[in-house]
Amino acid sequence: KAGVTQTPRYLIKTRGQQVTLSCSPISGHRSVSWYQQTPGQGLQFLFEYFSETQRNKGNFPGRFSGRQFSNSRSEMNVSTLELGDSALYLCASSLSLVGDTQYFGPGTRLTVL
């Protein structure tokens, strides 16, 4: 079974631009969560989707948004990019919401110049 895939793997943007990252979960997984990893803050939860509904949101500004499609694929969008948004963005999928292991994709490395 294929793992979680994320596209693109690397991205370079300039301040003020917006970016969309994509995640395809493991086949059959309905829950998708997004995380941001930075050297200073570590791994932080962004948001969680299940059945096209955002179930939880982390402590990030409204510039960070996401959505999930009926096939469980998910996208996250960051508008008005800031230098501090440079990070590794990770997507994880799991079968459901309760007590299931999250499996991570390889991540998208975003660099904001």
Next chain:
Amino acid sequence: DQQVKQNSPSLSVQEGRISILNCDYTNSMFDYFLWYKKYPAEGPTFLISISSIKDKNEDGRFTVFLNKSAKHLSLHIVPSQPGDSAVYFCAASPPGAQKLVFGQGTRLTINP
């Protein structure tokens, strides 16, 4: 407020010996705990998990212990192998949500 803490940023162990990685948490509502292994610029790889109703879970060379009264969990790797060298993260999840709270990670180095 860091709810999950890994107090040792690094750990060095001789090949063949036991590696013990520790993690403390403050939120008693967490009911599912996981350990992940991570290499730079890659996603975390799941290693082992434990539910709050258990105190031990074993999978091959990996064993996770959970002490709920102390709000402490540990990962034992026996025997340690050079390929185990990586950063290890513990993570905790509240009930009914796929919202992992991660520790800061411990860099494990296995010396030949």
